[in-house]
Amino acid sequence: MTLYFDHLVHFIQGNPMEAAKQMKVHGWEGVSGGRHEMWGTYNSLLYAGLSYIEFLAVEDTETAEKSTNPLIQLLIQDQEGFGQVCLRTDGIEKQKEDLEHKGIQTSSVIHAERRRDNGDMLKWKMLFIEEENPGLPYPFFIEWSGDDEKRFSEMKQSGIIPEKQAGRKISSVHFGVEDIEAASEKWSRLLNIQAGEAYMDKRLGSFCKSIAIGETELIFIEPGGNEYINELLAKKGERPFLVTFDGNEESETVEIFGGLYRL
Secondary structure (H helix, E strand, O other): OOEEEEEEEEEOOOOOHHHHHHHHHOOOOOEEEEEEOOOOEEEEEEEEOOEEEEEEEEOOHHHHHHOOOHHHHHHHHHOOEEEEEEEEEOOHHHHHHHHHHOOOOEOOOEEEEEEOOOOOEEEEEEEOEOOOOOOOOOOEEEEEOOOHHHHHHHHHHHOOOOHHHOOOOEEEEEEEOOOHHHHHHHHHHHHOOOOOOOEEEOOOOEEEEEEEEOOEEEEEEOOOOOHHHHHHHHHOOOEEEEEEEOOOOOOOEEEEOOEEEEO
């Protein structure tokens, strides 16, 4: 059973294609995703290789508010900004067994679907951690129908993954937390992955610890003197706040719909 970084969910107020349009200004191509009829939501997608940003918004308020899906509940609560990360697995039932063996309560395996704009139905399975967590939202897990190589080829052919972004990757997601030791220890136990040593991020002026999921780092950052992280913690609590793409460590950071991007 192998874990990969699948996507980061970015909550949007309004049409999610508006976020894709803003990304286009910075040279990135997003596409319309489709509708989640059972949850009352819709999305747009921005791929970097096989991983992506999901811009998720409410389309049908009544349906969304009745949804028991934890991600939709968090969308209703937060409304805008980064919400949760999703990790891809090739064995979601085994993932559930592993978590429950550690005494971690999970949801049942959820069978989900989304109708694309062309009418095609895309299907997948999801798993959520149900332990009460007033701080940083736990990752959730996904298993797509079809193997990764086939999905990647099909999405490139259809234009969902633009050619210029096929070789790119999401290199890191940064999470504002109160305590990097506590956050990294908790996620290390969840994912069976050892966290690295603490270090100072001079650009952010804060101490960090990270966990590597394939080629993507999940970086936990204490606020220190960083006003942006302090304001995030005061307003929403512990959340993702910054995503970086490969090859751009010195590039400009831009804010789009309450989330920071190094593009």
